[in-house]
Amino acid sequence: MTTTDAEIVLDHGTGAQLSHELVELIAATLGESYIGEMEDSATLTVEGDRIAMTTDSFVADPPFFGNGNIGKIAVCGTVNDLAVAGATPRYLTLGMILETGLPIANLVLALESIRDTALEAGVQIVCGDTKVVRKGEADQLYLNTAGVGVYARDPLRMAAVRPGDKVVLSGYLGNHTVHLLSIREGLGFESRVPSDCAPLNGMIDGVFAKAPTGSIRSMRDVTRGGLSAVLHEYSSMLGRAILVDEPAIPIQHETAMAADMLGINPLHCANEGCVAIFVTPDAVDDVLSALQAHKYGAHAAMIGEVTEREGAAVILRDSAGRESMLEELRGAELPRLC
Amino acid sequence: MTTTDAEIVLDHGTGAQLSHELVELIAATLGESYIGEMEDSATLTVEGDRIAMTTDSFVADPPFFGNGNIGKIAVCGTVNDLAVAGATPRYLTLGMILETGLPIANLVLALESIRDTALEAGVQIVCGDTKVVRKGEADQLYLNTAGVGVYARDPLRMAAVRPGDKVVLSGYLGNHTVHLLSIREGLGFESRVPSDCAPLNGMIDGVFAKAPTGSIRSMRDVTRGGLSAVLHEYSSMLGRAILVDEPAIPIQHETAMAADMLGINPLHCANEGCVAIFVTPDAVDDVLSALQAHKYGAHAAMIGEVTEREGAAVILRDSAGRESMLEELRGAELPRLC
Numbered sequence: 001m002t003t004t005d006a007e008i009v010l011d012h013g014t015g016a017q018l019s020h021e022l023v024e025l026i027a028a029t030l031g032e033s034y035i036g037e038m039e040d041s042a043t044l045t046v047e048g049d050r051i052a053m054t055t056d057s058f059v060a061d062p063p064f065f066g067n068g069n070i071g072k073i074a075v076c077g078t079v080n081d082l083a084v085a086g087a088t089p090r091y092l093t094l095g096m097i098l099e100t101g102l103p104i105a106n107l108v109l110a111l112e113s114i115r116d117t118a119l120e121a122g123v124q125i126v127c128g129d130t131k132v133v134r135k136g137e138a139d140q141l142y143l144n145t146a147g148v149g150v151y152a153r154d155p156l157r158m159a160a161v162r163p164g165d166k167v168v169l170s171g172y173l174g175n176h177t178v179h180l181l182s183i184r185e186g187l188g189f190e191s192r193v194p195s196d197c198a199p200l201n202g203m204i205d206g207v208f209a210k211a212p213t214g215s216i217r218s219m220r221d222v223t224r225g226g227l228s229a230v231l232h233e234y235s236s237m238l239g240r241a242i243l244v245d246e247p248a249i250p251i252q253h254e255t256a257m258a259a260d261m262l263g264i265n266p267l268h269c270a271n272e273g274c275v276a277i278f279v280t281p282d283a284v285d286d287v288l289s290a291l292q293a294h295k296y297g298a299h300a301a302m303i304g305e306v307t308e309r310e311g312a313a314v315i316l317r318d319s320a321g322r323e324s325m326l327e328e329l330r331g332a333e334l335p336r337l338c
Numbered sequence: 339m340t341t342t343d344a345e346i347v348l349d350h351g352t353g354a355q356l357s358h359e360l361v362e363l364i365a366a367t368l369g370e371s372y373i374g375e376m377e378d379s380a381t382l383t384v385e386g387d388r389i390a391m392t393t394d395s396f397v398a399d400p401p402f403f404g405n406g407n408i409g410k411i412a413v414c415g416t417v418n419d420l421a422v423a424g425a426t427p428r429y430l431t432l433g434m435i436l437e438t439g440l441p442i443a444n445l446v447l448a449l450e451s452i453r454d455t456a457l458e459a460g461v462q463i464v465c466g467d468t469k470v471v472r473k474g475e476a477d478q479l480y481l482n483t484a485g486v487g488v489y490a491r492d493p494l495r496m497a498a499v500r501p502g503d504k505v506v507l508s509g510y511l512g513n514h515t516v517h518l519l520s521i522r523e524g525l526g527f528e529s530r531v532p533s534d535c536a537p538l539n540g541m542i543d544g545v546f547a548k549a550p551t552g553s554i555r556s557m558r559d560v561t562r563g564g565l566s567a568v569l570h571e572y573s574s575m576l577g578r579a580i581l582v583d584e585p586a587i588p589i590q591h592e593t594a595m596a597a598d599m600l601g602i603n604p605l606h607c608a609n610e611g612c613v614a615i616f617v618t619p620d621a622v623d624d625v626l627s628a629l630q631a632h633k634y635g636a637h638a639a640m641i642g643e644v645t646e647r648e649g650a651a652v653i654l655r656d657s658a659g660r661e662s663m664l665e666e667l668r669g670a671e672l673p674r675l676c
Contacts (some may be wrong), residue, residue, distance in 0.1 A: 008440040013470025022468060025442070026434075029449040031457035034463045044429055046488055047387040054430035055484055059469045079417070091382055095482040096364075099669035102346040104363070111367040118371035126380035130360060131397045132351025137477045142469075144433040146393055146484030219432035231505045245585055 002115050011331025016020060016225055016268075018331055041085035043155045050155065054078055055146040063140050065183055067194040070143055071110030073118040074270055076199045077223065078147040083334060084200035084219035085277055086156040086208075087149030089121060094128040095144035098133045110141065121199035123147070153208065159279045160217045167242065167304040168277040168287050170203065170269035170297045172250050173227055174275070178258045183218030189258040196296075198273030203294040207277065210290040215283030221275050225329075226268040230276050231314045232328045234306070241313040242305035244326070252299075268329060278306070350539065353563025353608070377453065377503040379423035381493045388493065389574065390425035392416055393484040401478050403521055408481055409448030411610055413455035416485040421539035422557035422613055424494040424546075425487030426491040427459060429456065430585030430643040432466040433482035436472045448479065460539035461485070490533040491546065496575050498555045499616045505642040506615040506625050507636045509534060509589050511565055511603030514611070516577045516596045516617030534634075542630040548628040559613050563667075568614050569652045569665045572644070575668060579651040582642035582664070590637075606667060616644070 011018040027034055036042050039056040056077045063070040075092065082089040098107065116292065118125055175196045182189035200221065208216060220230045227249075236240045251259075251266050259266050273296055279287050284302050291297030307315075316327040343541055349356040363621065365372055374380050379392040394415045401408040420427040432452065437447065513534045522526035538559065546554060559567045565587075573580045589604050597604050617625050622640050625644055629635030645653075652664040 003432065006442055008436045008442065008445065010438050010470055010472065012436065013468065019468070023466075025446070026449060026466060026468070029446050030453045030456075030463055032465075033453040033461075036465045037464065042429075044486070045463055046384060046389055046428070046486065049385040049387065051384055051389075051486075053429060053431060053464050053486065054466055055433045055482070056467045056552075057435050057469045059435060059471050059475075090384070091391060093356055093391060093396040093484045095393045095484070097395050097397060097435070097480055098346045098350065100346055100348050102344065105342055107346065108363070108367050111364060115368045115371040118368075123371075125368055126382055126391050127374045127393055128361075128364060128368075128372075129356070129394045130351065130364070131395045133350055133397050133477065133480075134348065136474060137397075138480075139471065140473045142396060142435055142471075142476075142480065144393070144482035144484075146431045146433070146482075147485065148382070148384070148389075148391065187592040196507060215479055230384075238604055327554075 001084050005107065008209045014331050016229060016331055018092040025029035039204065041081050041087065041279045050151045052085050052149040052151065052155065056081065061137065061139060062183055064179065065180055065195060066108065066190045068197045069110050069113050070141065071113035072117045072197050074143040075114055075121060076197050076272055076277050078145040079121045079123060079199045079201050080221040082147050082149035083204045086153050089147055089149045092118065092123050093146045094125050096130045097138050097142040098130060098132050099138040099140050100132060102140050112239040117199055121201055121311040125276050128184050132228040145309060152271060156216065156218050158218050158234060161238055161306055163240050163306050163308045164281060165217050165278045165306045166278055166281055166284050166302050168284065169250060169301055169303045170256065170275045170291050171273065171299045172252045173271060173274065173321050174255045174259055174269040179249045179256045180257060181262055187258060187261065187329035189254060193252060193258060196271050196273035200273060200275055200297060201297060203291060203296050205253045207287055207290045207296055209285045210278065211286045215280040217278040217280065219275050219277045222271045223268045227276065228267045228271060228314065228326055228328065235314055238306065239306045239310060239312060241309040241311060241315055242304060243307050243315045243317060245263045246316045247319045248301050248303045249275045250301045267326065356668060369516050376630050377436050379419050379425065388419050388489050390487040390489065390493065393482065395421065396481040397477065398582065399477060400518065400521055403518055403533060404446065406535045407448050407451050408479065409451035410455045412481040412483045413452055413459060414535050414610055416483040417461060417537045417539050418559040419457045420485050421542045422450060422559050424491050425489050427461045427485055427487045429464045429486045429540050430461050431484045432463050434468045434512055435476050435480040436468060436470050436658055437476040437478050438470060440478050445479065452455060459539055466632045468595065469504055477575040494554065496555050496572060499572060499576055499644055500648045501578050501644050502619060503555055503616045503644045504570060504640050506622065507542060507588060507641045508613045508629050509611065509637045510590045510593065511609060512593045512597055512607040512611065514609050515533055515607035516593045519600055520596060525560045525596060530592045533595060533609035534594040534609050536634045538611060538613055538634060541629065541634050542613065544632055545625055545628045549621045549624045553618040555618065557613050557615045561607045562608045564608060565614065566605045566652065566664055566666065574650040576585035576644065577648060577650060578643060579645045579647040579649060579653055580616065581645050581653045584654045585657045586639050586641045588637040588639045594621055604634050605664060
């Protein structure tokens with residue numbers, strides 16, 4: 001088998017290189033039964049109509065945090081995966097694995113967040129399933145959501161991105177990770193650095209409404225593996241270097257401070273409410289103004305572009321114009337957060 | 339809150355009374371965001387077409403057993419939920435929670451079963467997701483599948499069942515449970531009592547093809563909670579007693595012996611390849627012959643009927659004509675198996 005490790009290690013779950021190896025192994029083993037295309041959502045045909053479908057499992061640590069919980073993440077993750085595919089999220093399923101001893105009050109807290117976030121996102125929970133495992137066989141609760149969306153426009157595809165396209169980021173990097181790590185490590189940053197967890201479909205609708213047709217090439221929500229994983233994925237697929245203007249990256253001051261203390265790089269941090277948009281140069285202003293008009297896009301910025309330079313690489317350019325390579329991590333800097 | 343326990347206990351996961359309380363709590367808390375109808379699948383409209391959607395999480399213990407593994411169960415469970423709704427299963431998503439230390443070879447074993455079972459059932463895996471948790475935060479691997487199906491006929495509904503309808507069972511009861519328990523307890527029955535885990539959509543298609551239109555009132559796959567849970571659910575919903583002809587229930591001799599040794603009742607045992615069909619009396623012969631013509635229905639039998647007697651009750655009648663009540667369990671006789 002193609003994976004370099006003989007058993008599952010934590011780094012298989014980080015969104016970095018080992019994760020890719022695992023996904024390739026899975027796709028290869030599923031063979032002809034698997035028709036996924038390694039995008040975050042699949043586009044399917046049902047009775048002649050295209051639908052989008054996606055799934056995500058959620059194992060947040062801690063599952064309950066300052067301004068949210070695993071329930072909110074579980075709705076946002078799947079809603080955002082559908083929205084960045086260009087689809088309108090409609091229906092979610094909800095699978096729950098509950099550890100014996102979980103207080104019912106905590107389950108209710110998660111369910112209330114699921115309800116509120118679903119209502120905000122305009123999606124409906126259509127069916128659910130619960131399994132209970134023994135104490136010590138889960139970390140409080142794990143959730144899975146699968147989602148179905150419909151297409152009001154053509155599905156977006158990674159492969160549509162072209163050299164010259166600009167990269168726009170919808171908001172701060174690193175806040176979800178720093179918020180959770182701050183709680184875990186007792187650093188005291190969590191009140192000043194809230195998780196960015198949010199359903200982005202409304203904001204994305206606003207971008208589509210304002211930008212000229214065809215100017216939005218592709219989008220990806222910046223989750224596990226961070227901006228680094230997203231840019232490496234596009235760069236590898238396109239075979240072109242992506243150049244990032246480092247000072248333009250929106251990072252909250254307290255987040256940068258905390259990341260420094262923790263010895264982590266916000267570019268590798270997981271987010272739960274941030275999207276990277278690949279857009280034609282003429283549409284950048286429209287996209288930025290649409291994002292900034294929305295509560296979840298106040299800190300949006302253009303951060304870089306897809307260059308003509310051949311070969312997969314993500315290059316950071318600092319304020320003095322010096323360039324350095326942003327390496328793809330083999331595993332994580334961090335234990336699991338999402 | 340309506341649940342009588344303040345924290346999750348194992349019996350919330352058994353398919354018996356405590357499970358119902360949990361499901362009611364979940365539905366109540368999700369409120370208007372939840373449009374499920376407590377059937378195993380939801381029927382949705384996408385661009386004017388009805389689709390069926392369902393989800394299930396899988397936490398089998400042991401995850402790898404004599405004639406199958408959790409991967410096979412994960413495909414069968416969701417395929418069967420769609421098929422008993424009257425839908426044609428089409429697409430599955432696959433979510434995986436992997437414990438650190440899981441041998442890659444075991445993951446591949448599960449994936450190969452997923453592939454083979456998906457091909458047999460004629461469904462495609464459209465997207466997947468993996469999360470990795472620390473050692474001791476899962477039991478090897480947990481899976482979730484969500485499925486989408488299309489309707490070639492009207493969706494089946496529990497509420498369509500009428501007094502006088504007959505209950506047909508497609509195969510042996512209890513084999514999956516006895517197979518897994520035999521491995522867990524070292525009883526040595528597992529080679530003679532294989533798990534019944536199977537995708538039933540092909541067999542169910544055969545039933546629809548042979549039975550007169552409208553004669554198939556409703557179906558339910560007999561999984562967690564066993565035949566008892568299925569019959570209690572229908573009986574409660576209809577407000578009519580269901581009478582079961584005990585000697586007619588298909589139970590393999592070795593299964594009965596093992597269940598006796600284990601002190602469990604096959605009527606409460608989980609199955610993974612058995613369906614209960616509620617059918618008009620005139621169609622019983624067609625349904626039985628369609629089932630018995632299929633490899634998964636060789637032991638099909640008519641086992642009872644929905645009576646005119648008012649009130650929710652499941653009544654067993656033995657070979658001497660004596661009647662006794664089949665109580666609904668509050669929790670499980672057994673630790674989790676599926």
